[in-house]
Amino acid sequence: MxxxxxxxxxxxxxxxxxxxxxxxxxxxxxxxxxxxWRDHMPTGMFLKSEPWSSNLSDPTGDRTLSAYCASRGLPAEHGSPMSIGTFTDYGMWFAEQAVPEVEERTVTAVRPRGAGFLVGTREGESIPARTVALAVGVMPLVHVPRTLMGLPPDLASHSSHHNDLSRFKGRHVTVIGAGQAALETAALLSEEGATAQVVARAGRIAWNSTPQPLHRSLARSLRDPHCGLGTGWPSWVFAETPWAVRRLPAAARVRIASTALGPAGAWWLRERVESGVPVVLGHRLRTAAARGDGVRLEFTTADGSRRTVETEHVIAATGFTTDLARLQMLDPGLRAGLRRVAGGRGPQLNGRFESSHRGLFFAGLLAAPSFGPAMRFVYGAGFTAPHLVGGVRRRVGGPPRRR
Structure with missing residues (x-):
């Protein structure tokens, strides 16, 4: 086992x-x-976070993104966006350097068995385990507005469903949303030769400001500290003290996890959007219906009137939902028995990321209602990994085994 x-x-x-x-x-x-990163992000995308805050975590702290880039003569500079391709290559390098073996298998079932679990794979294997850590990423948690769910994939999709936008060349595409995914997807579509527009219910587009220099006066640093999620004291608390966020009342944690560091575009993206992509604000999607080779979208505007948009394809850049019900791999009885954070749909976790079912741990977005918005970003891995593994060691007991 x-x-x-x-x-x-x-x-x-x-x-x-x-x-x-x-x-x-x-x-x-x-x-x-x-x-x-490899399969669900289009070529040409960039990291929104700074390179120094985009490290995967290992106990030595040596396998950083900067170290990887330095070994290959690549830049990794504060205030200079890094391509998703470079970050993906870094992750693959990290896996080779720090992890004994990664098996490209698809887990289809996690069931309780005795004091542990039985993990089933699509390839037919059943693996006994004393503990399980679910670090499933965001793809099982894709959120598509109910209005769009009845449309076929050739007419409507989620922004995470595309790693190549060139197929939309010459077509009219409407992107729903006001965050980085919506804005960058629309910019890339336009640059690929599509006619793209952004439609959002928000009244304005929020743009992140240009990063402040890393080295500043003490007064400026104290007034507006740097952290892995940006600058400012609220972001610093979320990034550097997830343990403190976990001590807040449940309702406050759920609200913070869902609203803090909300939709915004990166500073380096603004000119590309404003120079080439029409943005329509204050529009709430009401209905969507297939019409010939395209889609007819009906919106309610800010003044209560209605507007119809005809488009050939609609992309929902509408994020992800923290909902345990989406994890179909979990045994139904096990999933139903897990305690949720009050007021939310995410699992209730202890200080070491363990759920109410002994030995079952969660990481990433599903941990956000417990530990805050840092769990929505790569930066949160640095806090999660040592604490979660500490919980696993406590659970399995005994001295560590040497490989």
Whole structure:
């Protein structure tokens, strides 16, 4: 029986695996390495976070994004956006360097068995484990407005469903949303030769400001501190003290996880959008229906009137939902019995990311209602991995095994 099975091989899964391997735990790591980044983000996208705040976590702290870039003569500079391709390559390198083995298997079932679990895969294997860490990323949690759900995939999709936007060349595409995914997707569509527009219910587009220099006067640093999620004291608290966020009342945590660091475009994207993409604000989607080879969208405007938009394809850049019900791999009885954070649909976790079911741990977005918005970003892996693996070691007991 394995001490730990890690389900997922993105930044959180790989970071957990690196710490577990260093602790001598007997583990399996199942999933396609960096799958969301490799398969669900279009060529040409950039990281929104700074390179120094985009590290995966290993116990030595040596396998940073900067170290990877330095070894290959690539820039990793504060205030200079980094391509998703470079970050993806870094994640693959991290997996090779810090994780004993990542098995590209698809987990289809996690069931209780005795004092542990049985993890089933699409490939037909049943793996006994004392503990399981679910680091499944965001793809099981894709949120598409109910209005669009009845449309076929050739007419409507989610922004995470595309790694190549060139197929939309010469077509009219409407992107729904007001955050980075919507704005960057629309800019890339326009640059690929599509006629793209953004339609959002928000009354304005929020744009992040240009990053402040890392080295500033003490007074400026105290007034507006840097952190892994940007600058300012609220962001600093969310980024650097997730343990403190967890001590807040449940209702406050749910609100913070869903609203803090809300939709906004990166500073370096603004000119590309404003120079080439029409943005329509204050429009709430009411209905969507297939019409010939396209879609007819009906919106309610800010003044209460209605507006109809005809488009050939609609992309919902509407984010992800923190909802345990989306994890169909979890045994239904196990899933139903998990305690939720009051007022939310995410699992209630202790200080070491363990759920109410002994030995079952969660990482990433599903941990946000417990630990705050840092869990929505790569930066949160640095806090999650050592604390979660500490919880696993407590649960399995005994001295660590040496490989």
């Amino acid at each position: 394995y001490d730990l099975v890690v389900v997922g091989a993105g930044p959180y899964g790989l970071s957990i695996a690196a710490h577990a391997a260093a602790a001598g735990l007997r583990l399996r790591v199942l999933g396609r390495p960096m799958a969301s």
